[in-house]
Amino acid sequence: MHGSLGARTRHAPGEPLRGRVAVVTGGARGLGAALARSLSSAGVCLALLGRREESLRQVAASLPTPNICVESDVTDRAALASAARRVEAELGPASVVVANAGIAVCGPFDQTPAELWQQVVDVNLTGAANTARAFLPQLMSTHGYFLQVASTAAFGSVPMMSAYSASKAGADSFALALRSEVRRNRVQVGIAYVHWTGTDMLSGIDDDPVLTALRRHQPGPARRVHTSDQVARWLTRGIAQRSPHIYAPPWPRWCQPLRPLSPALVASVARRELRASPSGTPFSGAEVLGASERADRHS
Template sequence: MHDSPGGRRVRSSPDRPLHGRVAIVTGAARGVGEALAHSLSGVGMRVALLGRERATLLETAESLPGRSMCIECDVTDRAALADAARRVEVGLGPASVVVANAGIAVSGPFDRTAAELWQRVIDVNLTGSANTARAFLPQLAATRGYFLQIASTAAFGAAPMMSAYCASKAGAESFALALRGEVEPDGIQVGVAYLHWTGTDMLSGIDDDPVLAALRRNQPRPARRVHSATQVAQWLTRGIARRDRHVYAPPWLRWCQPLRPLFPALVARIARRELRARPGGAMSSRGEVLGAGGHADWNSYWASHSALPPDP
């Protein structure tokens, strides 16, 4: 049972645990967020799409099979998120599922990445996740709901040239694990999703990044596979329906957890070898935003600050 708009009680059957419930997906304008909105709507959820690109959000919302709403919102803006939470509760009902998916990435040497750009990755990926939880925890407490933090195998072993992204994803994982212990007494469950190579526009420049390309090239063949956003969304939906503490996309990643102490040394060895083979070359490039979604966020951020952004 859970509340719907107007206070009517809606019953979910055991074989359709998500049907009729309300889901929040941040970063829903494209990529995994867009695919997850489709997947959750397909199993009967009412979905609120939050993101920075209004036109793309509207297009996605209109294509969903079920009831939905979209809200243009910056997850680093606590006041905007609080307003979004109020609008969702009035328009769709209290949230039973909240997915902190919004994220951007930057590739390049730390000392050649604009400080504002590096900080923006941390603000969106880590602080934005905490802001999302803060805004929707009261609704999740009322529905005894589920909060899913989208993390990454970047939390398993930090890769050079991706310092902000790796730091933010490791931090987001730690945040979610800490939050889990705090909110379990309120009936809220917290999951962490670990995504590997996923076919979104954020990954489009992977072959141009010498370290990431080398890391992928040195992985076992099955681990090199790039999975579609649609497939990843299906794995996430399955984990959400089961309220899993850990969701792995692809599922075989669960067997990597016991090996995590080994990964930092392995990543460092591969990265060191690759960078030595390219003396000065890889480290001379500037830090750059990856993917159309990252560029949209970066440009919107600077537009709201009435300034020209540093060259990304």
């Protein structure tokens, strides 16, 4: 039941994921929850990891395949190691691991508390590495697939989101390096470049004039906000194909050759927006994006 994701001959045509074991971090809400539902619909047995077991169980209750919920913070290496042991004992070794847990903080760098800035890097970058470290032995035994959820923010440095941009660019680079290291073990590493997605994290984005301006200057298709369920379907298809790169939506793949130009284009829009602000900066202070995420981290 829990063999290699690469051994597709054991599965019915068109069902390469059925019976596999997948781990999804940040599985309690947003894209993580949507991906859990999509993978479960494809026949995957799920291990949902997150900071609040009660929230995880609400997602798990709707899944049609066997699953477990493990309360685990990706910044806690010991907790992740314990989670990995539990996954293998209760479901079998993981064939798919998705490093999806992430947070975003919006605000000027000089008004962002150092601890909050560090927290974004700890979750989005170090947390991804911690996840890979905990589950890599299982992925090596199953010749599995590790998916790093990055962002098109990795293409260009977004003002007012310095920690998020830096962490996602770092996660992108980490995954590329890891890919070369584990290929000899028949482990594939994929990177998902996610664009505007209708999750709780995006709910406050219109309050940021710089981000609003960046979106306004993008071509029509690039401004579209896609539902988390649609993005999850794109990710599920890429996981089934063991894709080295997953673009959600698909159009950013054509922007890869232009990545060196992105920082300059983003900076040009940001400078105009900042100059237009009477105070010289769009707003003061910084906060975690997403009401649910803020409530979770203050509870």
